[in-house]
Amino acid sequence: MIRIQQLSKRYPSQGKGAEGMLALDHIDLHIAKGEIYGIIGHSGAGKSTLLRSMNLLESPTSGTVIVDDVELTTLSTAALQKQRSKIGMIFQHFNLLSSATVYDNIAFPLELVGTPKQAIKEKVDQLLALVGLEDHRNKYPAQLSGGQKQRVGIARALANDPKVLLCDEATSALDPQTTNSILDLLLKINKEFGITIALITHEMHVIQRICDRVAVIHGGRIVEEGNVVDVFLKPKHAVTREFIMEESQSDEVQPWSAFKTQAGEGSQVVKINYLGDVTYEPVLHHVLNTAGISFAILQGTISKMKDTPYGQLVVRLDGDVAKLNGALNALQERGLEVEVIA
Numbered sequence: 001m002i003r004i005q006q007l008s009k010r011y012p013s014q015g016k017g018a019e020g021m022l023a024l025d026h027i028d029l030h031i032a033k034g035e036i037y038g039i040i041g042h043s044g045a046g047k048s049t050l051l052r053s054m055n056l057l058e059s060p061t062s063g064t065v066i067v068d069d070v071e072l073t074t075l076s077t078a079a080l081q082k083q084r085s086k087i088g089m090i091f092q093h094f095n096l097l098s099s100a101t102v103y104d105n106i107a108f109p110l111e112l113v114g115t116p117k118q119a120i121k122e123k124v125d126q127l128l129a130l131v132g133l134e135d136h137r138n139k140y141p142a143q144l145s146g147g148q149k150q151r152v153g154i155a156r157a158l159a160n161d162p163k164v165l166l167c168d169e170a171t172s173a174l175d176p177q178t179t180n181s182i183l184d185l186l187l188k189i190n191k192e193f194g195i196t197i198a199l200i201t202h203e204m205h206v207i208q209r210i211c212d213r214v215a216v217i218h219g220g221r222i223v224e225e226g227n228v229v230d231v232f233l234k235p236k237h238a239v240t241r242e243f244i245m246e247e248s249q250s251d252e253v254q255p256w257s258a259f260k261t262q263a264g265e266g267s268q269v270v271k272i273n274y275l276g277d278v279t280y281e282p283v284l285h286h287v288l289n290t291a292g293i294s295f296a297i298l299q300g301t302i303s304k305m306k307d308t309p310y311g312q313l314v315v316r317l318d319g320d321v322a323k324l325n326g327a328l329n330a331l332q333e334r335g336l337e338v339e340v341i342a
């Protein structure tokens with residue numbers, strides 16, 4: 001649905017002679033129809049520039065941007081305008097018209113393309129119901145909470161039935177609970193209408209909650225890309241690991257290496273990864289019981305990535321070497337991933 005090839009963007013410098021700022025450096029990216037694709041990176045990594053290139057709000061220095069089989073980079077202004085109506089966008093600070101009501105904000109893009117009044121009313125009513133704001137139609141943005149404002153932003157972005165929705169840090173200004181309700185709304189829109197969603201964020205939990213695939217951007221380059229589950233459980237790049245650590249950072253969660261000291265004569269410390277339905281099965285108990293190994297769970301997380309359950313446990317296993325090795329093999333045969341820490 002969105003194909004970006006060798007995309008570079010250099011912002012001109014203010015002073016003469018300087019080279020300018022290379023914000024995107026030969027980016028290749030493919031976002032499939034119907035998926036939710038997350039782009040994560042630190043401040044200044046190039047996220048906004050990349051997202052805004054997808055509807056050419058930012059024009060690239062070189063490279064191509066193809067959306068729904070149309071190469072945007074070659075279009076005339078009028079043709080680009082038409083093509084943009086297939087691409088909705090929502091923003092961190094909502095960008096609503098402060099002097100217009102909720103109803104008028106949502107109706108605005110329909111009026112722009114000359115939609116008849118009755119059709120506008122029907123569409124806006126549908127959208128108000130979709131985002132749960134039927135009772136707020138006559139309010140002004142200043143009378144709404146942040147989450148409600150973003151719901152208006154979403155309804156407005158969907159007014160012209162876009163095929164793609166671009167989300168520019170759409171939840172960064174919201175508290176955690178409101179963030180989750182907006183993410184769930186995006187998920188619902190994706191599922192019900194099959195709209196392809198590209199989002200940028202600096203928060204791993206946003207990726208974890210709704211995205212199918214993720215790209216990690218750093219210094220204007222994609223440094224890691226893949227299914228969220230794979231990237232989250234086996235991050236390759238240091239920046240990706242940083243994001244995951246930040247996400248799990250609470251005083252109670254310690255790095256795996258902190259448990260090395262728990263190992264000793266006749267005991268090993270292992271990290272066990274669960275993925276999918278096996279997460280909720282009593283595999284650990286069965287295998288270790290059968291092998292005659294006793295165990296202590298030192299740290300653990302059981303959670304979900306979108307619809308996929310996963311678990312990560314640090315466990316100390318006590319028993320003789322032969323039994324321990326047998327148990328580790330048996331755990332792997334049952335679909336768990338086991339890594340000996342010490």
Ligand SMILES: Nc1ncnc2c1ncn2[C@@H]1O[C@H](COP(=O)(O)OP(=O)(O)OP(=O)(O)O)[C@@H](O)[C@H]1O
Pocket residue numbers: 011012021022023041042043044045046047048049050202
């Ligand atoms: N209009 C501009 N003129 C010059 N440089 C710019 C412009 N816009 C962005 N940049 C620079 O390009 C780089 C990438 O910026 P961009 O806004 O895409 O990053 P980002 O990852 O979205 O950051 P943030 O999370 O802080 O918004 C940064 O170094 C930024 O300073």
